[in-house]
Amino acid sequence: MNDQAPESHPAEQQAAPAPGGVTRHIADSIRARILAGGLKSDERLPTEDELAETFGVSRPTIREALKRLAAQHLIRSKRGPGGGVFVNRPSLEQTRESVVGMMALLSSMGSFSLVDIAEVRHDLGMVCLRYAIQRRSNDDLAAMESQLLLQEDASLSDTEFCAADVGFHRAIAGAAGNSVMSFVMQVLLDALMPPANMVVFKFRDREKIAAYHRRILLAVHARNPRAGEEAFTELMDYLRARYAEAQDWRRRRDGDERAG
Structure with a gap:
């Protein structure tokens, strides 16, 4: 098949107007099989030609779908004899980084208020x-x-x-001794x-934050x-008040910028 001039397939033409298109549909279909256990960890996927025939699309379309799955750490490629595309088992660290990246992006876009956080x-x-405890x-x-x-x-930069603030609370999450709780909290x-x-x-006030942390540690x-619950509640009450101040300041600043 000539990859430089891929043939047009009806499935691609019909799916093009849909959000994400046929590439997303194929990636989602393979992902669903992996999550359902239809494709096991370390199992080799069908070849690009076989997948193209199965889905009725071109090989470049299959490659794009596989790139989506690789970005989610669901598959990996291996070259040479015995190579191919295999179902991957994402590590906790890979999964955490992926979720953290998406949540941080949403936060930067204002999807989460400081008070809600x-x-x-x-x-x-x-x-x-x-x-x-x-x-x-x-x-x-x-x-x-x-x-x-x-x-x-005191010489530490902001x-x-x-x-260090994040690191302290990550250490508490690690001390919880529950892998699910630790994962969720660290994310x-x-x-x-x-x-x-x-x-x-x-x-x-950095000194106040550190003082609350010292009480929690003790x-x-x-x-x-x-004592731990009292110190933690006081810390979060203090932060809520500071978050509210910060949000009011940000709203006033944005309003002044629009007015200007």
């Missing part, structure tokens, strides 16, 4: 903290302490302080905390759920 952080973070190890305490010591360094923290922090940093160390 604080509310979700409070509710999920409280559950995570309760687990951490029960299950934390000495290594978990050391990880939290290292991030807190960074925050208490960007570095934000990173939330990595996706939504950095942009929120960089908006609110003008309105918060409660986790002592396995004291009441």
Whole structure:
């Protein structure tokens, strides 16, 4: 087949007006088979020619569909003898990075308000903290302490302080001892905390943040759920107030820019 001048297929012509087109339809069909277990991890997919015949499209269209699946870490290519396209098993890190990227993009576009972010952080973070207080190890305490010591360094830049802030709460998530909770919390923290922090940093007191974190760490160390919940609630109440200030400031600024 001449790839430079691919033939036109009825399926491609009919699907072109639809959102995403036939390429998306093919990718979604293969993805659904993978998620349903019809295609197992490390199983080789049919060849491009076979897929093209199955879907009634050209090979370039199949390649575009496979690129979509590769971008989702659902398939991988292998060259040479015994090569081909195989079903991939995405690692937790790959999946986390993919979800974090999409959530961070939505956040940057204003899809999530700072107040909503604080509310979700409070509710999920409280559950995570309760687990951490029960299950934390000495290594978990050391990880939290290292991030807190960074925050208490007055010479730290705002960007570095934000990173240490995220790192502290990531350490709590890791101490929870629940892989699902840790995954969800780390996605939330990595996706939504950095942009929120960089908006609110003008309105918060770094020493107060570090002091709240110190109280949380002491409660986790002592396995004291009441003290931990009190400190965490006060921290989130403080942040909600700062987020509200930041959003009011941003609305006034945007209004002045439009008026100008």
